[in-house]
Amino acid sequence: MNNGYIRVEHLTKRYGDLVVLNDISLDVAEGEFLALLGPSGCGKTTLLRAIAGFVEFSEGDIRIDGRSMKRLPPNRRPVNTVFQNYALFPHLTVAQNVGFGPRRAGKVAAEVASIVEECLSTVGMAAYGERFPAQLSGGQQQRVALARAIANRPKVLLLDEPLGALDLKLRKQMQIELKTLQQKLGITFIFVTHDQEEALVMADRIAVMDAGRIAQIGSGRDIYHAPAERYVADFIGDANLLAATVAADGSLAIGSLSIAARHGAAAGSKATYLLRPEAIRVDHAQDPSADFVSLPACVQEIVFAGGIIRIYAVSSDGQEIVAQQTALAGEAPIAVGDEVVLSWHRDSGRVLTK
Amino acid sequence: MRIRNGWAALLVGVPLAFMAAFFLVPFFVVVMASFQTKDGAWSLANYARILGDSYYPSILYVTFKLSLIATLVSFVIGYPIAYYIVNVVRSRMARRICYILVIMPLFTSNIVRSFGWMILLGRQGLVNTTLMTLGLTDRPMPILFTELSIIIGLTYILVPFMVLTVAGVLQTIDKSLVEAALDLGANRFVTFAKVTFPLSLPGVVAGSLIVFTLAVSAYVVPSIMSGGRTVVMAMSIFEQYGSLFDFNFGAALAVGLLVVTLVLIALYLFFIERQPAGRQAVRS
């Protein structure tokens, strides 16, 4: 994808000596749902604000539909923002909040009224037009903020942790609603979150950020199953990250194990072997299949987490490994202290050299 | 930390007792005196005398006219200063220096300050000599001892009150609201008119009330800057108490001034309350 609708080119932002965005390049296609994911302080908000026009950047450029945004003030950019704290105007009613954008665009009163009605019913808030923001719950305010941001029919919608203030149940519901809405309207979404599950559920692609740079960008599946580096593997999902050394014959030495695996690392170099917990089977007996790697271990702890159980085990050569299984009632139970065999398909492990 | 009831009673009681002793009691004494003749008989004669001819009503009119103009000018000068300090000055240190500069006029005594203005505004004063040197006028303009000089003198000391009150409210306005307005396509001017200014109205209302009441009750500035040619209510009241020793009529003048001021303030708040944006301003 080298013809992005939004192109961020070598963007760098410094506050004094602090480099907050470090040479960021990013393409987003028209109508795409991109999530910016990363830990607190990694620069997600700053990147979003740079696109919206509230942060002047030191180097690089941002183009939307081929047009440089560098000298364009926020009010003339084809983007709208859903702010983290919603930023609803407290002195205006819900309807006036939503109508604020269309009014500025010079629409006549009747037109504004019909846009307001349409946007409010899109988010299921049609009955609340005459209320003031202070008279709404958090979830309702969130919907109004969304309605206000889509009222101008922006090409791009920027959302900064819009679901951060909601409780888990409402949050999950809004995730689905937001995704549906995005598909219906065909607006390009750039969505900031530090919740990996939220990113996986909603986004077409995820950009994982780490201290001002983009560590990896790709689909949720790519990032989960084929992380480019240890940082990404650790950040997304649960992971067993085992220290490995590349042997002379190219196989990996992990403790007492020797695994033949594909990788580009030179002999003698260090690597990380990624094993997702759900890829590991826990049995009492050895699996005879040749495609499986097996490792004897002792069960230390079992955690029941509803639909799944997590089994914490220590292998005979001292590696701590967590496995995850679906908790089907009636399955041969595994108990703490059992000697078991952990096994996984040799293709399900991944070698990370960064 | 919870305050025990005994302490709470003390903390509330002391200021209340202070208010009662030094404000409420004298206030009732004044009100009662205004309804009495010199001999102590109850009567409305004092009020009849105020309304008897046009002299006192016209003084009342001048007092409120000058106070209103001083309030408006204080707003026009003070609001931009407050806006500048809060939204334009970046560093915290510079902001502090700005606040000190703003309240600087209040550091000097009222009387010294007013004599300073006399030197500036007089016939041979700096203002007139400058105007004449620039050729803008060929004769000295009469500024001193006019209503204009009273307004200048009042505004000079009242602007700080407006600035501090407005800045206090401007500071509490969430910056992301301004960003939201810009984001939705409003330019800087519209953002100010539709978001910042309406949200700062509580400060404007409070500031103008403070400034107006201070202007109405001002005595030193009008009496020096008018040179005795214009009389405001505070001067009349002082005259009754201080030179003519007619405490009963002085009291009636004071009560009259208070009542009219309260009525005007009530009308003002009522008017603001009827504006959609103002409703929030009055409530908060």
Ligand SMILES: Nc1ncnc2c1ncn2[C@@H]1O[C@H](COP(=O)(O)OP(=O)(O)OP(=O)(O)O)[C@@H](O)[C@H]1O
């Ligand atoms: N105005 C500023 N001046 C100086 N440093 C700033 C400024 N704004 C942000 N930063 C710094 O930039 C870094 C990135 O901030 P940013 O708000 O983009 O993080 P974030 O990824 O959005 O974090 P969070 O998940 O906590 O919202 C932080 O280290 C922050 O301290």
Ligand SMILES: [Mg+2]
């Ligand atoms: Mg943030």
